[in-house]
Amino acid sequence: MKKLLLIFPVVLLLTSCAPEPEPIDYGSDICEFCKMNITDNKYGAEVVTHKSKIFKFDSIECLFRFKKNYINNDEIHSEWVSDFSQPGKLIDLKKAFFLKSDIHRSPMGMNVLAVESEEVLNEIKNKDGGNELTYNEVFELANEE
Structure with missing residues (x-):
């Protein structure tokens, strides 16, 4: 029993150290790339490193510009983006579905939104129009000069 009590804190410490996203404090947090206040909870994003x-x-484009210019892919544990349909909820950026629609104005003007499911994407697209994009297409669009 004593060995179990000694092992438990070690296991707890190891499991509590896993890198994970944290909520964005909209109105207070500052964008790492453009240095503007993060205010729109439909477009926030995060990179979490292995450390x-x-x-x-x-916005997504600030994350992708930062990723291209300031961080090595090997350092990245995960990437997150706000779900447009559930403002403030962070979803896995690599699993997200993207829509470029000028009806929905993003903070930096690329006007790409992300949602967690293809069904929600199709609902927004059917209502407002727009073009579906892949992760790689959004990355390229964000880094066009």
């Missing part, structure tokens, strides 16, 4: 460092962004 649990968190970089926050006001």
Whole structure:
């Protein structure tokens, strides 16, 4: 029994150190790339490193520009983006579905939103129009100069 009590704190410590996103404090947090306040909870984004460092962004394009210019892919544990249909909820950026629609104005003007499911994407697209994009297409669009 004593051995079990000694092992438990070690297991708890190891499991509590896993890198994970944290909520964005809209109105207070500053975008790591453009240095503007992050205010729109439909477009926020984060990068979490293997060392649990968190970089926050006001839009997907700021995250992708930062990723291209300031961080090595090997350092990245995960990437997160706000679900447009559930403002403030962070979803896995690599599993997200993207829509470029000028009806929905993003903070930096690329006007790409992300949602967690293809069904929600189709609902928004059917209502407002727009073009579906892949993760790689959004990355390229964000880094066009």
